[in-house]
Amino acid sequence: MTPRIDRPLSPFMTYRWTLTMAMSIVHRITGIALYFGTILMAWWLIATASGPGAYAQVQAFTSSWIGRVIVSGYTWALLHHLLGGARHLIWDLGYGFGKVERERLTLAALAASITLTIVLWIVAYAVGAGR
Secondary structure: OOOOOOOOOOHHHHOOOOHHHHHHHHHHHHHHHHHHHHHHHHHHHHHHHHOHHHHHHHHHHHHOHHHHHHHHHHHHHHHHHHHHHHHHHHHHOOOOOOHHHHHHHHHHHHHHHHHHHHHHHHHHHHHHOOO
């Protein structure tokens, strides 16, 4: 009979989930979302250069409730990905690896991305009067 060989299991089967692990996955998802959001931005830029009719179509879409959900989601994804990148830069510099530091830094990036998104949209509505 062959002796049993203990092989390592996948981390998802053995590790206790942490906020840092979850935000690592969210960071990747926001990177993918930014790719598709950039297509929306390209549509807006092309429409702006194409004339009033094309621009009106983009504005009609982004002014609808689904358009606003998509654009606000894009705003959050952009800010979250930016702050996640800053968090990784801090780690690349060799700081913030302690268990408590790591979780606090991750929570701060998440809270800041949500807060900055809300503040940005409040300012946009205040300046643009909700157009």
